Amino acid sequence: MNIRETELPGIGKKYELITKNNDKVVIVIHDDGRREVYHFDDDDHEESISSVTFNDLESRQIAGILGGMAYKPKALETIEVAFNDLIIEWYKVEAGSKAVNQTIGEADIRNKYDVNVIAIMKKNADKMLSPGPETFIEAGDTLVFSGERHSLKKLILELLSRNAGGET
Incomplete structure (x- = not known):
C-alpha cells in the first residue's frame, strides 16, 4: 500500500x-x-x-x-472443519488480471480450480446470485466463491490478481 x-x-x-x-x-x-x-x-x-x-x-x-482490538476473528480452521475444508471467500478482481473480460466459463474456474463462483457484486453495485458460465468478469467486480483454501489461493494468484502468474 x-x-x-x-x-x-x-x-x-x-x-x-x-x-x-x-x-x-x-x-x-x-x-x-x-x-x-x-x-x-x-x-x-x-x-x-x-x-x-x-x-x-x-x-x-x-x-x-x-486494528482487531474490539473483535478477533475466530480461527478459520474451526469453521473449515464444520464444512469439511470448504470455505467461502470473496475477492475484488484487479485491473490487468487474466480473468478480466472473460466469462466464468471461458476462465474455466470450476474445472481448472475446483472452485464455484456463487455470487458477483458488479462494480456498479448490481448483485448477481448464482452467475452462469456466460457471465463476464470485469475489473472491480467482487467474486464470491467457495472451495478449499489451496484452490482459492491458486485461483486468486493465477487468475484474479494483477500479478497473475506469480510475478511480483
Whole structure:
C-alpha cells in the first residue's frame, strides 16, 4: 500500500492511500480532533464518491475495530472443519488480471480450480446470485466463491490478481 502524508497548515494532516486493489482513500486529521475519510472512484482518483466525518472518540473506536482490538476473528480452521475444508471467500478482481473480460466459463474456474463462483457484486453495485458460465468478469467486480483454501489461493494468484502468474 502506498501512503502519502501532507502537512495542511492551520488544518492538520492529510494521508492519501492507494491500496493493492487500486482503491484510493484520503484521511484528513484536523487539529481539533475531527477526522474526514474520503473514498474515490476506481476509474477516476480525482472524483470522491463518499465521505464520512468522525470526532476524536469515534476515530479511536474505529481504529480499534480495524486494528482487531474490539473483535478477533475466530480461527478459520474451526469453521473449515464444520464444512469439511470448504470455505467461502470473496475477492475484488484487479485491473490487468487474466480473468478480466472473460466469462466464468471461458476462465474455466470450476474445472481448472475446483472452485464455484456463487455470487458477483458488479462494480456498479448490481448483485448477481448464482452467475452462469456466460457471465463476464470485469475489473472491480467482487467474486464470491467457495472451495478449499489451496484452490482459492491458486485461483486468486493465477487468475484474479494483477500479478497473475506469480510475478511480483
